[in-house]
Amino acid sequence: MHPHPHPPNSNKNTSQTLAKPKLASSSQALLQVQKVTKTFGGVVANKEVSLTVQSGEIVAIIGPNGSGKTSLFNSIVGSYPIDSGSIVFNGEEISSLSIRQIALRKLLRTFQTTQVYTRMTALENLYISLPQNTVSLRSIFSVPSKGTKDKAAGLLEFIGLYDKREFLAGDLSFGQQKLLELAMSLMCEPKMLLLDEPTAGINPTLINGLIDRLKTIRKEFGVTLLVIEHNMRVVMNLAERIYCLAHGQVLVEDTPENIQNNKIVIEAYLGAQ
Amino acid sequence: MRDFTKNDIRLFIALCSLGLVAPILFPAYINQLSFAWIFVVIALSWDMQGGHMGYNSFGNIVFFGVGMYAAASFQILPFFSLGDWTEAGGVQTFEHSVSQYFSGYALGILFAAIAAVATAFIFGNLILKMRGHYFAICTLALGVAIGEVFASIEILGAGQGLSLAVWPRGFLDDTYRRLFFYYQGFLLFVLCFLSISYIIRTRFGMTLNAIRDGEDKAESMGLNTNFYKISSWILSAFFIGLCGALVGHLVGFIDPIDVAFSGATYGIWMIIMAIIGGKGRLWGPVIGALFFHAFNEIFWTYFLGWQRVALGLIIVIIVVFFPEGILGFFQVRKKSSVSALSTQPQQQKK
Amino acid sequence: MNKKISKLILGFSALTLLLVGSATAKVDGDIVTLGAAVSLTGKYSTNGKHTKNGYDLAVKRINENGGFKVKGKTYKIAVKYYDDESTPARAAQLAERLIKQDGIQFMLGPYSSGLTKAMAPVTENYKIPMIEANGASRSLFTKGYKYLFAILTSADQYLAGAVDLLAEKAKEEGRSLKTLKVAVAVENDPFSLDVRLGAVEKVNKYKMKLVLDEKLPKSLDDMAAILTKVRALKPDLLIVSGHAKGAATAARQIDQFRVYVPMVAMTHCDSAQIEQKYPVGAENILCAAQWHKKLTYSDDDNLFGDGNDYVDIFTREYGYSPPYQSAESSTAIQVYVDAFKRAGSFNPQKVRNAIAKTKLQSFYGNVKFNQYGQNIAKPMVLLQVINSEYNVVAPTKWASTPLIYPRPK
């Protein structure tokens, strides 16, 4: 109902208005998952999974359906307690923390089936996604500030949803909701993002744009990315390293080029399908 | 939808001016008008969780009852022994002097708010972590249980009930007594409406909506959902507790089950009023409450012995033909014209 | 949208104010309108109906007889009813409405102490006299109300007589009073709690043992647990009070569980018609009553005649025998008419003063109010169900049949 008072900024300007964390210069691991095991009843979802993500990297996780990728994400962000193992983020053990505490440490995720606030507009979805450890009680009980509004509008522009800013999130298409969810995460100024199949359901013609944006996110916003993805073209274009999971265990860790030709990986995929 | 448009402001001012002069225009109806404002307030307050936050509470009547008892007993306590006051066979008569009445009154109102807020805080911490049906059933059980507990507290009169302090004899005319309560109800409405209309525009209000739409998501974004849920329940309890205090004074006699913790009347009415009007919308509970109250009164007058049949049928009709509430009905009809327009601005922009 | 809302709101308010009715005068031409809120629905609807029938019958009778004369002019009576739905909150609202909107200046009481408690502050505030026939709680008369008049005996007197009877019988048998055990089970409402209080005071006075002091369960009509305890404790007297539903439940389940107590006393037997509906369980139960047709009172104004005449007239009209709730209610109207005549005016204040000086006898009994508005001129009676008939067994002055004690097993 209130159009944005100022025309949206260009991509470049947007990134400047955002707080811009330094790119990790050292090769210190940002996320270190060690021997994480998680079972549900008798079903083993993850068995002694270990993986490492360096600051500033884009890492992909692939694997056939049911190989425990999403479970691993859930374990990392604290959706439920893990059985054993350790998860260290930014030098801090987080495996005993709740999902909210982990989010406050700027480790966020998106969901495979989108989760947006369906009966709120796209802009409102962003307004309340500000980093929570910096908000004051006063700002909670006031209307969104101009800074917040600008930032939200800028992010929508960046993600390509500015035209739909006043739409209810529930009225957006599945792909648009995915993008909105990504924008919500960015609003929160994360250090690291776990993306669960970011391109699923997105119009194939737009996928290249999305890959570019994800790279921009890493470059301009300084966000480390860990991505679950089925689309091999995306994986090959995006990731610098790839972990392949099967039956809840890490099968292989390698560069995209090597993975492509790895027999075990191909077998795992074919075997599962 | 969230913003307070010019029309909203006009409407609100119109309603307020109507509210200010109504007792002068219709002196015979002051009491009913007081109840109308109170109904609006409890419906609006319920809608804070039920509508905006999506937590369907059947137990908000607890705050109503607690507020009522607090207001009544703290008006008595400083001046008389509560035990003597409520004792069934007591032969003493008690009368408040003017100053006692009003100082006690103020104290009672204060404690009504405190008690309701404290109750909301304590139980909010315990049960607001549940969701969906479990939350609903838990609040329902809480409402019944607390009512029954109050019905067995001797010092508050147990099943005998508790009579409130009587307006000081000989002080001012009776019309002033009624105006005194009416304008409090009206003030409560103005306060409640303004705070809620403000709150739903803030990030707080948006977060409540977010909790309604996806609490897990909100939590995974780092939002402290518990804080928001409890705060909103407290806010709701604050207003409902004050309403309870006011209703206590208007009725003059508290029966634990039939007046204070009356889940079967006020308890379910606050939900029905919000839904009839359209829940989760600012004006919905207002319309719903006025509608409900009006029809209630009309039926009572004209359908003696059949009034509940009539009320029941009208509820069924509303639900069947206006599923989104009265307000939702008009919005849906309007939406068809809006959506035709909404595609055009995009083209115009390019 | 908002225009629609404003239209809606304005429409409602206009409609409501039109429909809710306009204030009318209490005396319109030759019709005097009394106001009453009675429980047509809700938990008290059984006795609410008895109350309304009592009012209606007296009104009908008076009007059929040509009305009554005040200062040479003949007036007729009408009653404006609302349904209080058995809730005090509603009753208080309706009292306001009757007085302020309908301009009623003479009120009749609702059914039950709780509702009367809710209405009394309202009538008091507006200085409108209220004659009530169904609010017996003692606490009604300790608030210093000046406009409340009750033509019935207060609740604590209901079953105190039963304890007296037990003491009397024990003395005859030569038993020590201290060995007597009494069990009490009452509903958690103002009236029944007062009944309990009166009985317990007597129990303490005689130094009997109160072995069971329970409240009847709220929603379900189930006193199985209480009766099991009674079976184990073997009291000499069981006292039950809980309006019509309580009486029905008790009579029913005492029979169902075959619990034997030598003396059982309860209230509201006749309004629950336990003697017809539960003939086995009700046999030899003692019932407290404000009135019985065999009491030898008759109308000063000759409206109905005596108790038997009233029963005949009532039964012809409504098809069932009147419980005392109806009789009281009819007499409340008689008291009003008497007061109107003596006041010679329809000024509420003058009528109130006339009521305060009431001294009359009706088929129901004598009516004379003390300073608290209580009728002190009539006693309570205890009836016993014998062969599915109510017989007066106490006080001895009226007793038509000797008490059957202990109840045969």
Next chain:
Amino acid sequence: MDSIIQFFTTPSFLMQALINGMVIGALFSLAAYGLALVWGVMNIINVAQGDFVILGGYVAFYALGISTPFLEALQPNFFSRILLTPGILPLLSIPIASSILFVFGYLLYKVIIYRIVSRDLFTSLLATFGISLALQQLMNLSFGADVQFINTGLPTLFFMDDLVALPVVRLFSLILASILSVFIVIFLKKSKMGLAIRAVSQNARAAALIGVNTDRVYAFTFALNTAICGACGALVGMIFNLHPYIGTPYTVRSFMIVIFAGLGNLPAVILSALGLGVFEESADFMFGAELRLAFVFSLLVFVLVFRNWRLSKKREYLK
């Protein structure tokens, strides 16, 4: 405190509480199962459940009231003698109440309920609340406000030195409730309509796609629920009292039971119903009937809070 110790040390008290609790629980389980059925299949919370129960009681009451004098007036013959044996006619009134309520439920569905099927829960809550309001007053107007009951003329059994009493009619209700629930289970498992009901409850759209007439299934389910309520009501009339305004307790309890047991789980519904009954009766003994409701409902709150607290350790919650 004394009464709690007394309760646990007196076998006759324990026994009586258990028996009475089971009887009441059996009644609750009937009402609750109907509610669970309608809720599970049609996604409707029926707030008028208790009023259907009472209506069933009144139907049985009047069926008996009409038929008994009629039979008594007949020349005594073989059939009338059998029918007038204590307990037989009341027993027969149960299926009568059931079938009349079945028709009533079917009509109600055709007039109102079909419009609110598969809307959100609150819609059904409101609509059935309206029905409940209207039904209560209609019963008051047509059946009168007097407290009624159904006289079965059945005897009472005694155990444990006559300290524990079990009226045969209560035993009746327990047996009948069990038979009825077995019947319902078999019906849902074996009959064609039962299968259709289960299919619709799992996925209405898929069921409709494979040719199940969902509207018919809904109508039948709703009518089945009212029929069960009818049977329950007849039993309530025989054991407790009938009054137009005492339906709500049955609604509240069925609601509690269903929430507690979960939808579509008959054994759990029956178990929780029996459990609730026994708890209530025990509370009567331990804390006095005055605090019965307070105890039961506080217990419910406590159980839920406790379960939620345990779940919260697993970072889950009751949902």
